Amino acid sequence: MAAIRTIIFMLIFYGLTVPWVVAALIGAALGKRPMHGVIYAWVRFHRWCARWILGITVRIEGDIPAGQYLFAAKHQAMFETLDFLNLLDTPAPVLKKELTDIPGWGWLAIRYGGIAVDRSGGAKTMRAMLKRTRAILATGRSIVIFPEGTRVSPGERPPLQAGFAGLYKIFDLPVVPIAIDSGHVWPRDSWIKRPGVVTYRFFAPIPTGLPREEIETRVHRLINDLEMGGD
Template sequence: MLALRSLAFNVAFYANLIVWLIACLPMLLLPRRMLMAVARAWARTSLWLLRVLAGTRLEVRGVSNIPQGGCLAACKHQSMWETFALVPFFSDPTFILKRELMFIPFFGWYLWKADMVPVDRKGGARAMVRMTEKAAEEARDGRQIIIFPEGTRRPPGAEPAYKYGIAHLYDRLGVPCLPVALNSGLFWPRRRFIRRPGTIVVEFLPPIPPGLPRDSLVPTLIETIEPAARRLHAEGLAEIGDAAPPQPERAGA
């Protein structure tokens, strides 16, 4: 039954995505904020499909902690889920993402129109400068910059592997940093077909005000996010019960 429900959701999820991508092509000619409203609607339909077909619900905590206006949201990254499911909770979000995604037909066109912040991982210091300038421009416009500070998806329970690029952004942007913990990887495991029933919990933690020394940010994020992530991980394991959760990576993996 788990495999069948997962198959039904995956087929519906990607079919739904294709329909939205094609049907909303005229939106590329309209203002960006209208496109972002469509993105929020698509995210909500995807969450609905996940709940109805896979039995995976969503619980959100700490929405009142989201700052008004520009901020830097530092989020745990365990699966594809958070790349779309976080969108409805921000007034005008933009993601820091791999530059290569911007060149995918159809999907990449929407990323360009939405003014996402691309980063060329092979571009060195010059690419970092361009990414920082673009992020600062979006933050000045009151947008929420969403970044996954570990850089790539990490399995639930894995040791933290935060990159110091977020400290550079925090120092340059001068906006609050919003820590975000979640346990999505227990229910939408990375690189796997299975979608487990249960409750994904995302928790917006109290924001870190601007002005901390650059070297203090990553330790502060770890001290803030990781205890919450472990707590949500334990909650998710208790709900999964006998189902075998993904195994955490060993240190250095």
């Protein structure tokens, strides 16, 4: 049954994503507001498909703070990549440069406010990324980053990438760690999605000014809290 549900989800969600991208491109020609409206309708549609086709629901634990933060989250599935747009107030995501190469969608991701990271790039690429981040923060938006740097399976806890501490130090932003367990219903090593609950556990903001080792240790522990059976 899970396989049948997944096939139906793929046909409906991905099939309708193409015209949605076209609509967003048209909206972008009219301005950021129409484009944002189409994008937010698309991610709500994604949540609807996950709920009513795949049987995946969402549970929020903790408070989602208002204000400007560096949201640092566990990353186990594509699910949260899109769903953060439902949860947070116009967050600007840090994403792999390869995603911005997808025709149409990649251009929209950058236009929306995505911050592309090219790990193979040199100092010039890093300066351009920092300049873009500074410009986005100047608009009052928050940043979402997956500090482990990649999507992982449940139980995997790779070390944090250096870029996370760099953003924390350079831009002097408080950090909100988020533990997520989406990999149990949206597994990395299988195309079949399973019904169940995705939990987002939001922790209290961590203040600015901490030494690199301390902020990395605290964030790494908290974003893996669900994996370690934390209450």
